[in-house]
Amino acid sequence: MNFQTSFPSLRKILVGIHDLGRKMAAGADLSHAFIMLDGSYGGKEIASSLVDEDPNSPKGMEQLKVRKPPRQISIIRHCVNTALLANSAELDLAMGPSRKASSLDGQSRFLPVFRSGSCSEIGPKTYMEDEHICIDNLTDHLGVGADFLSPGAFYGVFDGHGGKDAASFVCNNLLKFVIEDQHFPTSLEKALKSAFVMTDHAFADTRSLDRSSGTTALTALIFGRTMLIANAGDCRAVLGKRGKAIELSRDHKPNCNVEKLRIEELGGIVSDGYLNGQLSVARAIGDWHMKGPKGSTCPLSAEPELQKTTLTDEDEFLVMGCDGLWDVMSSQCAVTIVRRELMDHNDPERCSRELVREALKRNSCDNLTVIVVCFSSDPPPRIDVPKTRVRRSISLEGLHLLKGVLDSNG
Template sequence: MGYLNSVLSSSSQVHADDSPASGGGLRLILLLLLIFYGLFYGNSQNGKFSYGYASSPGKRSSMEDFYETRIDGVEGEIVGLFGVFDGHGGARAAEYVKHNLFSNLIRHPKFISDTKSAIADAYSHTDSEFLKSENNQNRDAGSTASTAILVGDRLLVANVGDSRAVICRGGNAIAVSRDHKPDQTDERQRIEDAGGFVMWAGTWRVGGVLAVSRAFGDRLLKQYVVADPEIQEEVIDSSLEFLILASDGLWDVVTNEEAVAMIKPIQDPEEAAKRLMQEAYQRGSADNITCVVVRFLANQGGSSFPGSA
């Protein structure tokens, strides 16, 4: 699978010069590769999708956002894995999660049979392994994660932190993740029950330090800032048009409804992701901006994939 993964991963993310990056792919092309290598069988009619991404430091001097777009074969299933990871305290945590979370997930023995528990385990394991790797670091680092897993006709969205996932279904914008903020009633209660506190310091912060209540890393606050994902499942059917995953560099200045309306007419998901990124910059976003757009093709006509029923 090593060669296959190198062919199918579209996230060769380089931040050497912190320049904007964008790209995309169409599952049909990737599927033909999978057929060639004898890894595909079954019905893919509900699983057709194309995707694109765009990422920029924006007005920041450094880049702490990372993204991942990956197509793989697991137990005869074609799966799509997409993620946006927004680092804080440096890029270490976000980069680690980008490189390890999905690999840990697809190796999980229950990935196909119990995908939700596999996602929860992969988040926990990745967080634990990152914390172990941080023993010699003087500065704490952490990262959000907003991820989307496509398996057959299932879309599973998992998140920690305030990167967000929004779908367009039947023309309507629907948030399929919740921003984890310390002032939310249940999050504040969880933190206080663990012995922590939430206070105002320009915004609500855990211990007066961190503006998100769940994240990877953040070793010094780990007792309160957990990496337990909230997971939501959606059916991929003809009413599901597209998905947006983005860091708060977009959501700080663009509403869910505005984002959906803005890219609804744009069929090319790479162009759609770039449009969102550019709009956020023009509206004055002060943060790194990263967007991933997945457009579902089941309701757009055309012939079935080879091998489809």
């Protein structure tokens, strides 16, 4: 194939560029050349401007008027001068940090507002063994002496089993052990881990409660923009981030690879998905008939896993629920439902009721407890999807909902 005959327009462009370089070497004024380069998108038109017409002639000046570039297009964009391109790159590098800093400043000015709603239903079971706690303002809740630098909040879901004693005890005492810990508030991670273990030991010392009852525990402790999720069991915390579900906890099932390895290393077994053939969770507070002396290591652990998150203005809400919800619904499906409801009425309590109602419709066979925490006083904004040549037949919210349904069915 003959390159020159196959691409005549490209040949003219190359000739024009060569001529432009020769004029630059001679010190000619080439400002008009850059305007011409930007005044046309077709190679043929650019080449004819450079080669066939004299820019200083009346006809050439007329073409300049016709081909005046749009304002939004940079002159540098089509320039073939490598020095100018290099200067442009240096300019971008110089401006880059300032733009990034400006973005970070905007995020640092974001301060969440805590609004929560909850719903708890017995479901098809005979007894209600769940407990939960919602504190939107820690300073008001704790009263005198609670002087925090940032607004604080605390939320918890406790899914009891073998009776309600353990769940009630943890719900009433866990926060107290967090606040009284020597590491609070300088090291929230150490304070939370210690509080879970101390609550477990305190429950073991009780005489009036059934020590063989147990509970999973999922908490969210928030100060300013810092949110710390602590989880021991199979409850789950999911962050709604502009319509996308971000899981902030891991379900502690005995047959989970990480938990199964830990259990077996400590002498336990996993049989048909149950720890030692008895318990369907790998971590819990209580269940002292399955644990050794206080302070000893055993397959059933009360120590939580932690997940620390810095909230931004894209983080819209948090969904916390017991396994009765997640057994029949994916994380993405829950986030899609809550976001749709918030856009409709902006009420987190109604959102939690809707999740419980939907779980019952899907035949959840457990107690149901759901907490929805919003981080803004305003409803989530509508997500604008850029228009493309391919027409969408379903909205972004619809896509998320469809994905959630497929995940739950899978």
